[in-house]
Amino acid sequence: MLCSWRNACLQILEQPQFAVNITRHPRRYFSSSPRWNVSKTIPMEEFPRELVRNFSIIAHIDHGKSTLADRLLELTGTIQKKQTGKNEQVLDKLKVERERGITVKAQTATMFHEFAGKKHMLNLIDTPGHVDFAWEVSRSLAACEGALLLVDASQGVQAQSISVFHIAKERGLKIIPVLNKIDLPAAQPERIAAQMESTFGIDPSEIISISAKTGKGVDAVLKAIVERIPPPCGQTTDRLKAFLFDSLYDRYRGVISLISIQGGILRKGDKIASCHTRKKYEITELGIMHPEEVPTQCLYPGQVGYMACNMKDSTEAHIGDTLHRVNESVDPMPGFQPTKAMVFAGVFPVDSNDFPKLEESINRLTLTDRSVTVQRESSSALGQGCRLGFLGTLHMDVFRQRLEDEYDANIIITAPTVPYKVIYHNREVFVSNPTEFPDVTDSATRVKEIQEPVVKASIIVPEEYFGDMMDLCFSHRAEELDHRYLDSGTATSSRIMLTCIVPLSEIVTDFFNQLKSRSSGFASFDYEDAGYRPSDLCKMSFLLNSQPVDALALIVHRSHADAIGRQWVKKLHKVIPRQLFEVPIQAAIGKKVIARETLNAMRADVTAGLYGGHYERKMKHLENQKEGKKKMKKMGRVELPQEAFFDILSSKMS
Numbered sequence: 001m002l003c004s005w006r007n008a009c010l011q012i013l014e015q016p017q018f019a020v021n022i023t024r025h026p027r028r029y030f031s032s033s034p035r036w037n038v039s040k041t042i043p044m045e046e047f048p049r050e051l052v053r054n055f056s057i058i059a060h061i062d063h064g065k066s067t068l069a070d071r072l073l074e075l076t077g078t079i080q081k082k083q084t085g086k087n088e089q090v091l092d093k094l095k096v097e098r099e100r101g102i103t104v105k106a107q108t109a110t111m112f113h114e115f116a117g118k119k120h121m122l123n124l125i126d127t128p129g130h131v132d133f134a135w136e137v138s139r140s141l142a143a144c145e146g147a148l149l150l151v152d153a154s155q156g157v158q159a160q161s162i163s164v165f166h167i168a169k170e171r172g173l174k175i176i177p178v179l180n181k182i183d184l185p186a187a188q189p190e191r192i193a194a195q196m197e198s199t200f201g202i203d204p205s206e207i208i209s210i211s212a213k214t215g216k217g218v219d220a221v222l223k224a225i226v227e228r229i230p231p232p233c234g235q236t237t238d239r240l241k242a243f244l245f246d247s248l249y250d251r252y253r254g255v256i257s258l259i260s261i262q263g264g265i266l267r268k269g270d271k272i273a274s275c276h277t278r279k280k281y282e283i284t285e286l287g288i289m290h291p292e293e294v295p296t297q298c299l300y301p302g303q304v305g306y307m308a309c310n311m312k313d314s315t316e317a318h319i320g321d322t323l324h325r326v327n328e329s330v331d332p333m334p335g336f337q338p339t340k341a342m343v344f345a346g347v348f349p350v351d352s353n354d355f356p357k358l359e360e361s362i363n364r365l366t367l368t369d370r371s372v373t374v375q376r377e378s379s380s381a382l383g384q385g386c387r388l389g390f391l392g393t394l395h396m397d398v399f400r401q402r403l404e405d406e407y408d409a410n411i412i413i414t415a416p417t418v419p420y421k422v423i424y425h426n427r428e429v430f431v432s433n434p435t436e437f438p439d440v441t442d443s444a445t446r447v448k449e450i451q452e453p454v455v456k457a458s459i460i461v462p463e464e465y466f467g468d469m470m471d472l473c474f475s476h477r478a479e480e481l482d483h484r485y486l487d488s489g490t491a492t493s494s495r496i497m498l499t500c501i502v503p504l505s506e507i508v509t510d511f512f513n514q515l516k517s518r519s520s521g522f523a524s525f526d527y528e529d530a531g532y533r534p535s536d537l538c539k540m541s542f543l544l545n546s547q548p549v550d551a552l553a554l555i556v557h558r559s560h561a562d563a564i565g566r567q568w569v570k571k572l573h574k575v576i577p578r579q580l581f582e583v584p585i586q587a588a589i590g591k592k593v594i595a596r597e598t599l600n601a602m603r604a605d606v607t608a609g610l611y612g613g614h615y616e617r618k619m620k621h622l623e624n625q626k627e628g629k630k631k632m633k634k635m636g637r638v639e640l641p642q643e644a645f646f647d648i649l650s651s652k653m654s
């Protein structure tokens with residue numbers, strides 16, 4: 001699968017609009033004066049751990065991580081300076097990443113840099129910036145000793161800057177503060193430096209000011225990486241211990257794992273075992289990501305690279321696993337918490353005959369993105385499909401786009417839901433599919449309590465938008481609101497950090513769009529899991545001609561039920577084509593209808609052929625028509641066309 005993933009990337013890169021200096025052969029990545037002649041193997045033994053630095057770049061979305069990564073790769077001669085003048089980034093390889101300008105999948109690249117007369121090996125692990133991909137961030141950081149904390153000098157500290165800072169701090173990483181985009185006219189380096197001091201306790205004299213776009217100051221970053229980040233631990237004489245921090249699937253070679261060597265030397269041909277699964281393997285290929293694969297003979301302590309070892313099934317590679325030599329047991333490294341899907345949605349093919357193809361595409365795509373959970377689902381309205389679990393709505397959106405771009409899938413995706421906890425007298429059940437949600441109005445279901453997931457949200461916003469943000473939070477059922485000023489002293493327009501507890505279900509719908517529009521794009525937002533809380537939730541069903549449409553069911557808070565019900569029947573009324581008979585469109589909670597619209601019948605003019613004649617004759621025709629329609633209505637099932645589903649469900653999410 002890696003190969004197909006890689007091939008997909010290469011195909012994308014080979015398209016003229018993505019023409020950058022990456023090609024299939026590693027040799028071509030080198031500048032005209034390569035440090036290493038890659039036709040010979042890289043002498044890995046020349047890089048003892050003292051000469052190795054493993055680091056990551058962490059920042060809020062769009063603060064310039066990938067741009068800085070490119071400048072570092074260029075400055076160290078790893079890639080050629082771009083001639084295209086386009087903004088494409090070398091490490092953002094997926095089409096969706098290039099189109100949206102965001103990093104989704106973390107990439108690794110090794111650079112060689114001469115400092116104080118010694119060649120150093122610098123391993124950069126690029127990380128995504130969006131809150132949905134925080135799991136990738138913490139996974140990338142586990143293989144590093146240091147991190148560049150990048151802050152946009154025009155935007156200042158944002159919500160995600162704070163959360164990634166804390167992840168890095170918790171992992172004990174050396175943090176190098178970097179102020180980026182100083183070339184922008186709106187940049188306020190002194191003010192933002194003061195903000196970094198008050199928010200992170202960073203000494204302003206340690207901050208490096210750069211422009212990743214023009215390259216100004218980037219050499220000082222390279223110097224700081226070597227001087228300030230400690231070298232990794234581990235000795236060549238230790239027992240072999242390799243930490244598996246990422247994996248990909250290659251159709252021909254099986255699983256390719258990214259590893260960091262914590263101790264001992266890993267050689268091609270070595271027999272290794274996994275602490276987690278206890279399975280044994282033989283290393284068939286070893287190398288470094290440069291940023292494409294460059295094979296080597298061995299990897300030494302502190303080095304980061306890739307390995308292939310005939311792992312056939314992608315589930316065998318456990319992120320966070322420790323690998324050791326067969327018969328030489330070691331203490332496993334602390335692993336990662338498994339990811340928890342927080343947003344679920346049903347995915348159905350537009351043409352139900354396409355289900356096998358869709359399922360195959362989903363399975364392939366999940367091999368490159370293990371945080372997605374998959375379960376089969378069938379709906380009477382939409383046919384066979386899959387219920388997928390994602391880390392957040394952006395994650396869901398990116399997955400959908402990748403399905404469409406890379407696998408040509410034509411799909412309908414249902415409204416996102418979150419996993420609710422239904423507590424019965426004797427058990428607890430997690431429900432993420434509205435069709436499985438019990439009817440709480442019916443005492444026979446014996447539901448004791450319903451709980452919903454809540455998150456601790458942090459919003460950073462200029463003072464003038466504070467009132468709007470409070471309104472937004474209240475209208476989304478926020479509790480425990482608190483705030484503090486980020487800028488100390490006399491700043492003219494201060495920024496405020498607002499924190500509150502909000503139900504996750506409120507965030508997965510339109511919260512983010514509203515946050516951006518109500519703050520004119522100035523607010524930034526981040527959230528973390530805050531457990532479950534009891535909530536007054538119920539299932540809302542929609543009925544067309546008294547028949548429930550399963551794919552449209554929703555789980556709503558009772559206080560919002562009436563408004564949502566009314567809004568939805570109105571929307572349905574707009575998109576459902578008129579039938580030969582009258583169709584009631586109803587929203588119901590349990591057996592109680594809370595909103596209704598009526599779709600009038602199409603009426604052929606049955607009296608058109610008559611001219612003159614008696615009034616009674618006309619009335620008789622009309623009465624007959626009425627009778628016929630009544631019969632039709634009794635038997636009639638309203639088929640919702642797929643386009644109507646598409647309209648309803650896409651507007652549901654906006």
Ligand SMILES: Nc1nc2c(ncn2[C@@H]2O[C@H](COP(=O)(O)OP(=O)(O)OP(=O)(O)O)[C@@H](O)[C@H]2O)c(=O)[nH]1
Nearest residue numbers: 061062063064065066067102103129181211212213
């Ligand atoms: N003027 C200016 N623009 C910059 C600079 N650095 C980055 N940019 C621009 O800022 C935008 C975002 O940069 P990226 O490098 O994609 O940001 P990122 O942090 O990698 O974004 P994610 O991967 O989505 O988290 C791009 O349009 C860059 O061209 C800079 O120093 N000056």
